[in-house]
Amino acid sequence: MSRAARIPRVPVPCVVAAVLAAVLVSRPPAAPPRQTETFTGCFDTAALLIGYGRGFTADAARVRARAEELHHLLDIYNDYEGVTNAKTVNDNAGAAPVAVPRELYEVIETGVAWHGRTAGKFNIALGPVPRLWKECAARGEGRPGPDELAAALALCDIRDVILDPERQTVFLAKPGMSLDLGAVAKGYASRLAVEEAEGAMLLNLGGNVAVNGPPADGRAAWNIGVAHPDRPNDPSQSLISVAASGGAVVTSGDYQRYHYDDGQRLGHIIDPDTARPGALYRSVTVAGPDAAICDILSTALFLLPREEGMKLAGEAGYRAIWVLPDLSIADTETERTMDHQ
Ligand code: AMP
Ligand code: MG
Numbered sequence: 001m002s003r004a005a006r007i008p009r010v011p012v013p014c015v016v017a018a019v020l021a022a023v024l025v026s027r028p029p030a031a032p033p034r035q036t037e038t039f040t041g042c043f044d045t046a047a048l049l050i051g052y053g054r055g056f057t058a059d060a061a062r063v064r065a066r067a068e069e070l071h072h073l074l075d076i077y078n079d080y081e082g083v084t085n086a087k088t089v090n091d092n093a094g095a096a097p098v099a100v101p102r103e104l105y106e107v108i109e110t111g112v113a114w115h116g117r118t119a120g121k122f123n124i125a126l127g128p129v130p131r132l133w134k135e136c137a138a139r140g141e142g143r144p145g146p147d148e149l150a151a152a153l154a155l156c157d158i159r160d161v162i163l164d165p166e167r168q169t170v171f172l173a174k175p176g177m178s179l180d181l182g183a184v185a186k187g188y189a190s191r192l193a194v195e196e197a198e199g200a201m202l203l204n205l206g207g208n209v210a211v212n213g214p215p216a217d218g219r220a221a222w223n224i225g226v227a228h229p230d231r232p233n234d235p236s237q238s239l240i241s242v243a244a245s246g247g248a249v250v251t252s253g254d255y256q257r258y259h260y261d262d263g264q265r266l267g268h269i270i271d272p273d274t275a276r277p278g279a280l281y282r283s284v285t286v287a288g289p290d291a292a293i294c295d296i297l298s299t300a301l302f303l304l305p306r307e308e309g310m311k312l313a314g315e316a317g318y319r320a321i322w323v324l325p326d327l328s329i330a331d332t333e334t335e336r337t338m339d340h341q
Contacts, residue, residue: 031217039064042071043186045206051199052216059197066196070189073104074181086179094175097164105168107181107188110292115158118300123272125161127178128152130270137259143266149275156272187250187295207256210248210291221245226321229255229282240321240329248291252298253283271303278303281322288318306330
């Protein structure tokens with residue numbers, strides 16, 4: 001008997017029907033409709049939520065409430081009734097240790113730990129220095145004098161942030177010291193807040209994009225664009241897109257907050273070694289599992305030479321993307337530099 005003769009013959013109409021049935025069965029259910037919500041009032045920035053379907057409204061309310069709660073806790077500018085927050089710690093500088101809520105302690109402890117890992121570039125005790133620069137930014141001009149910068153910098157030693165893990169207290173040892181949590185707070189809050197959603201959710205808190213899993217529309221990952229620094233509000237101008245099925249994608253950029261002096265653009269990320277704004281890059285984006293670490297790294301990498309930043313991101317297991325002054329891109333994933341077309 002020939003080989004071909006042993007294969008059972010199936011009538012062609014049956015095969016067609018079977019294929020059709022398989023296609024019908026395997027067709028994915030219609031994706032739930034995409035929903036968005038924007039809100040302000042958290043961390044002095046605009047927030048965007050993207051989710052799907054009927055559970056979105058309740059999810060969004062939970063995420064927003066958690067983001068607001070964390071904003072109150074990490075705020076260095078305002079008091080809130082019944083809340084011991086970062087401002088309380090600053091108000092007690094040189095006077096007394098302050099027992100703080102768990103989340104605030106965790107942010108400060110994490111911040112102190114990353115000072116060493118970033119060669120001191122990430123410094124939550126830098127408060128007095130950014131405050132001087134923010135006063136200039138509020139006036140829309142000028143820069144602090146060298147003497148006042150030096151005096152402020154003398155109050156920024158991370159070793160003067162005294163933590164007691166048992167009592168969960170924080171003590172700023174010298175009067176005039178102050179914490180500035182601006183470079184980690186939004187990342188940390190975005191991570192905790194997005195976890196409040198039961199359905200698939202993306203939260204963008206002022207450039208800190210955290211997701212709680214893949215989107216619910218059948219795609220394996222969200223695509224998060226790295227903004228063009230001169231057209232940050234136009235998503236169609238994004239320089240590159242980063243896929244995220246969990247974790248976060250966080251950007252620090254010179255376009256997020258800045259002012260001019262003598263025609264020179266002065267950004268809001270301050271190099272603790274010079275007390276002056278860093279100007280090596282237009283932006284640094286960091287992607288990885290923990291939004292707080294992404295936030296810390298994006299600020300630190302903004303100030304570090306690229307080789308050092310590549311090494312730090314690699315060791316931590318995070319992807320980093322630099323946008324250079326000529327708008328070309330460097331990426332730890334490809335480890336090569338691409339010219340922007
Ligand atoms: P980000 O946008 O996350 O890079 O954070 C920038 C904000 O963090 C600034 O607006 C300051 O409030 C604060 N900041 C500036 N420079 C530093 C620094 N070297 N380390 C820690 N925080 C900083
Ligand atoms: Mg940051």
